Amino acid sequence: MRDIKEILDCQKAYFKTGATRSIAARESALESLKNKIRSMEYEILEALKQDLGKSAPEGYMSEVGMVLEEISYMQKHLKGLAKEKRVKTPLVQFHSKSYVKPCPYGTVLIMSPWNYPFLLTMAPLVDALAAGNTAILKPGNASAHTSRIMARLVEKTFSPQLVTVVEGGREANSLLLEQKFDYIFFTGGKTVGRLVMEKAARHLTPVSLELGGKSPCVVDETANLPLAAKRIVFGKFLNLGQTCVAPDYLLVQRNVKDELLAHIEKAIRIQFGTMPLANSDYGNIINEKHFQRLIGLIQGQTARIGGKYDDCRRMEPTVLTDVTMESPVMQEEIFGPVLPVLEFDDIEEAIKMIEKHPTPLALYVFTQNKSVKEKLTEEIAFGGGCINDTIIHLASTSMGFGGVGESGMGAYHGKTGFDTFTHYKSLVDKKTWIDLPFRYAPYARWKTKIVRAFIK
Template structure:
């Protein structure tokens, strides 16, 4: 076990030295990281294959490529993001210069999960470095091969006083959460998320929590059904459904249910083959515990499509029909290749079903009607989502990604990620050649009149 207290002290001292302050230094850090990711790309993709069965194409598209894109964005924009921004000074403050100064928090802790182990560790790290922080990384223990290769990557790229990877399980998590960090960024489940928030409260440490939840997908009777099925299958079964923003359950208008199921089955065959378990690019469930949990959710249900599995912790893309709100599969976030299907007659009925669950991280809506788009996106609380597609909203550096309510707090990616790891100091530089007297006591009627003239 690493000496965590020593690691944190060393990083805090390094931050105070000012080594991360200049944008030139930050660009150099990002450039070194990009260079070494490219040099180690094969090893990273192989680690993802060993942990989750991801093909090289899927590993690059959903993890490595997205990290490289985040680095490219920060390399291009860090100069302007880190610049002081002058703002208007009220007349009552005459004569002054008012401005906002972006400042890094200091030493941050980034805790990531096992399902997208490279992306969900390195993307927040890129944002933290661009903002000028030092960082301790704690990747998920279940994805041990990727954790190991990230530790090698970080050791090759940065001195430990700038970035350090701490490997391990619950004991390492517990020790890290006892330390006083300047910011904590956590991606994972709600149970650990609550613990992180509780521990952070002891030190009054600000946190971002990227959690999950039962993200719904609505398909109404006006939707382009073949395209909806194709995009739904992609988003649901990517990484075998082990995606925090995967469509968790399907709400389909009763009149188009059978037609949509036909297209879903066709899309599954098209994307994964007639026998997905024989497809070498089809991944696996992370470990035996989650594998058995998912099999338990299928047991006793009507598997309209799929339902098969093998000894390599692989489960076919599975679609369950005749599901009710009381079914076990509707009681928890699935996090696997199982899609329960519920029907609705009116969009209001579908919205009521969604609101029976805690606030979801994502929502997906397939419709051609503007009135439905406007109503659903305005009236239902959710972190983010897509209209007529799935999951792609998280792949943009132009807008933030994050949850709300029980699906999390805070956001990152692009400028929003820089903002997350930055404290913005509001400053007034008051000139000394004039000093307006009406703010000082003793107060008199004329002073009050002047104040009322300026402040109203």
């Protein structure tokens, strides 16, 4: 691996040539990436299996397929997104044309985590390339097999002056954050997110932070309980709960708690079998450190469902009851197959419980009561979410995905992703055949009257 500063300087020089700006160059980059992903699909899915135990269907659905969909969106809409857009000109400037010109930032740094290593590296890369940038990628070190495959994929697809992967751990992160990028896109935890923002501030570099938090899932007495259970189980235990928008804890109205838990137990059996640890398609926790942390969170707690684990860093879908707001499992983002269950009597009580934690990345509400839906989505601050489902909001190219407050800043996917990696220059093209005199000093009374007539 060459020196990081040398890589950055090479990319900056390449960007200044204008080679990335044309629509043709962007379309070529996207098409090349799509073709290479398709040709290396088996290797990518195998790497995800080695790192996280993901089955091929899950790996495609939650990672590879979503990246291909993001590319398809950009290929379909790129010309429209990159086009200059005429905007209204004030009457006083009638002899002008006003327009907005989309321009790439330049060289961007994309730092991604280990839980969805392919998706959370490649999806922002697609947006960055569509916007006309060059990019340095720094994938998570814990998902080493997938990082290695992505490095090979990028090396086979792009020249290093357009896209480069930097592998490594904390030392590589530190060296990258000392450099002056034109934009930084970070997905990960709050601790490192704060460091990224601190380092970026030294160079006044704009950032997007995709973080996380304890995302609540509220189920009231009007909900379709069998369907709610099925969708909660899917969202919570996908990737063994190692999902930033997984339902972190369940808030269920007291009078339907037992019925809901019975449906959840049934849904777990249907989706993962009666013995999940014997299921070859059932994944694993990323490493021993996180595995031991999760074991610590369930020890001493009442496991209504699951609770078993093995020596291969696999833990059953586990549902904890008799949990309080003071329980250890409620003090941090779980990021694993553990679902604590708390009860509430009325919706005001549920809101107060949610607001005891920092702003969540997602909120999920299962209800048939319109006023409950409106109250929760209006009064609680959160990044995004679903009504009567979980996690599917992040799969749409028609909406931006991102956090707010402590769950992050900025968003991406589809047009929002293009916007994130684009600076929009506001321009006025003034004609020269006339020059109105009243804007110039000295400001006589007649000039003031004209100004007031136009600007009010």
